[in-house]
Amino acid sequence: MSSSVIDLLATEARFGAQNYQPIGVVLTRGEGVWVWDIEGNRYLDCLSAYSAVSQGHCHPKILAAMVEQAGRLTLTSRAFHNDQLALFYEEIAALTGSHKVLPMNSGAEAVESAIKSVRKWGYEVKGVADGQAEIIVCADNFHGRTLGIVGFSTDAETRGHFGPFAPGFKIIPFGDAAALDAAITPNTVAFLVEPIQGEAGVIIPPAGYFTEVRELCTANNVMLVLDEIQTGLGRTGKLLAEQHEGIEADVTLLGKALSGGFYPVSAVLSNNDVLGTLRPGQHGSTFGGNPLACAVARAAMRVLVEEGMIENAATQGARFLQGLKDIRANTIRDVRGRGLMLAVELHPEAGRARRYCEALQGKGILAKDTHEHTIRIAPPLVITSDQVDWALEQFATILTQDFS
Template sequence: MSASVIDFVATEARFGAHNYEPIGVVLSRGEGVWVWDTEGNRYLDCLSAYSAVSQGHCHPKILAAMVEQAHRLTLTSRAFHNDQLAPFYEEIAALTGSHKVLPMNSGAEAVESAIKSVRKWGYEVKGVPDCQAEIIVCANNFHGRTLGIVGFSTDPDTRTHFGPFAPGFKIIPFGDATALAEAITPNTVAFLVEPIQGEAGVILPPAGYFAEVRELCTTNNVMLVLDEIQTGLGRTGKLLAEQHEGIEADVTLLGKALSGGFYPVSAVLSNNDVLGTLRPGQHGSTFGGNPLACAVARAALRVLTEEGMIENAARQGARFLEGLKDIRANTIREVRGRGLMLAVELHPEAGRARRYCEALQSKGILAKDTHEQTIRIAPPLVITSDQVDWALERLATTLTQDFS
């Protein structure tokens, strides 16, 4: 690293909490699928800010909407109406087929909001005894980092020394419909689950799993809450990952790409029963639903659909997945994914995935490791065939590299 890069990194280390372990690059500019560091080196972004930059870095139409709205009105709080919230509600509801919308800021806030809402629904609609509501979640889940959420994580790094935690959660294996059926009781109000477990290493459930889940939830009057904060808005090659199995969630959580990377925006989408139980003063957010956020989200949704990004994710994702599977390397244990949400899991003897990510950086690709042995690959949905092929060449060279 050059002196200037070392200085940036050292200053972060001196003043910042050490809750991240970034790859050793300092980025200063982005456009489309590309980012540039402070030295002028260009990289293909294969993380997309954990899928928040699905529309590509600094998309000009989202930027224009943000600048225009910033000149007009940024924040009113929900004490007053604003002229961007109603159109945002209308447009996202029409796109997703939702009945009610609750705007928030971060993905974790959306998850917390859903937990509150399904519990309230359980008490007031389903008739669960007060303070007895149960929510079923999956092992190896990742739904955020608030205290309420980490309480039902199974990752020791996420949980250790942050307790005590709130009760009311049952943990079952992911992809096991029988386990779900056995866990449901009369007090179960919801099943909270990711369609694909992203942080766990892009883990896909067995075919037909969510069809069974949907039937179980319907039969037992349990709300199916799908956390589509990473998988939603085109990442898997469909607007929502649930569409791959032709089901509909009772509650859907969106975030990340909802703003195209410009601004923190999230939303809880639901049927009337769940969000319909909320009354004034029972939930809120100073910034949730603010006019700047709504204007940005409206533009982000518009370019996603008008520019064919979802269809492109399906095409390029299939090309990328096939290309990864064609790489003949002793280091590779498994390649998996859907759309442009991909992963290469390495054999333990290949060493930590991080060193491969560092080697990829030297070849002009930024990717991120997870769970020691897995490289996640999730470029912006605007990636082209030529760019996919360019990336595959460098991935093949790196994955067959001898690090001994």
């Protein structure tokens, strides 16, 4: 490392809270699938800011929309109307088939907003006794880091010493429809679940699972809330991951790629009267639905569709997945994925995945470890066949090494 890199890392360590442990690279510029560090080294980004940069770094059309809107009007609060919000509503509803939209900022805010909304629906529409609403969630979930959300996490690192936590949540195994059936009671208002568990290591449920889940929720008047903050907007090769089983959620949560990485934008989408229970003054956000966010999100959605990124994710994801499966390495325990949401799970005896990610950095690849032995791979949806093939060569070189 150069002295400037060492100085920057030392300054971070001196002043910053130590709540992250980044790979030792200092990035300064990005374009498409590539990022550059301050020493001029180029890397293929295989994390995409946890899928927030799905449209590629600094997409010129999203950038232009942001610059134009920033020069006109950035924030009004929802105390007044702005000329971008209605257009954002109209376009995201048309894209996703939703009936109502609640704009927020971060993904965690969208999750918290959905929890509030389904509870309110449970009391005012379903008729659950006040204070008795239950929400079912899955073990190994990741829905954010607010106090309310970590209260129903099963990750000790996420929960440890942050309690006491709010009641009202039941935890069941992911991918087990029978467990969901057994957990539902008359007080159950919602099932909150990720279509694919990303932070858990790209865990894909059994085929037919969500078909059964949809049937159970419908039969018991339970709202199916799909957290598509990572999986949504093309990441899995479909606009929404729910489309792989041909179902529709009652409530869908979007974020991350909704702004193409330019600005925090999230949304709660509803296909029924869940959001209809909210009245003025009962929920809000100073920045939610601001004109800058809406203009950016509109451009981000537009390029996703117009430039064929969703179809490209399906094509290149299949190529990447097969290429990873073709790597013959004793270190590999499993390769899995859907679209450009991929993971390589290593045998525990092969050593920690972080060692492999650090070695990949030396080959011009930036990837991220999760749960000690899994490497997550999620490049921008604009990646090409040649770039996939080059990346596979680097992965093959590193995965055939033994860092145990």
